[in-house]
Amino acid sequence: DTGVTQSPTHLIKTRGQQVTLRCSPISGHKSVSWYQQVLGQGPQFIFQYYEKEERGRGNFPDRFSARQFPNYSSELNVNALLLGDSALYLCASSFEGGPYEQYFGPGTRLTVT
């Protein structure tokens, strides 16, 4: 079975630019969550989507937005990039949005210069 896939693997952007990260969940999973992981820290929750509806939002500014498509894939958008947005962005999928295991993809490494 194919696990969670994310693209691109690495990305370098300049301050003020916009970026779109993509995620495809495990087949049969209907929920996608996004996390930001800064080096040396645990992942921080950004969003969860279930059945194309936003179920939760973490403590991130409005520059961060996301959406989920009918095939359950998802995009994370970040506008007006700051140096502090440099991090590993992780996508996780789960069967539903409740207390189910979340399975993570390999992540997208974003570097903002």
Added chain:
Amino acid sequence: EDQVTQSPEALRLQEGESSSLNCSYTVSGLRGLFWYRQDPGKGPEFLFTLYSAGEEKEKERLKATLTKKESFLHITAPKPEDSATYLCAVQGNSNTGKLIFGQGTTLQVKP
């Protein structure tokens, strides 16, 4: 405020030297506690889910236990390939699916 604290931050073991990692948590209504393994530059790999105090799960050299305030990840006779960062996360009773992670314990097992 929901919070997870892991200790120690780093642990060095000799191959075969058993030890335990600690995860202390405060959460409003625990719906699940999760252990993950993360290798450098990669996404976390799911290991265990624990739902209630007294529950235990085992997988190869790893055993996870849960009390009302903390969880332990016991590593028996570790091998160098067990070297990784181990992350603990909890999910509370909000309906957001949010996982709250600790900062992780980085384990190095020397041959």
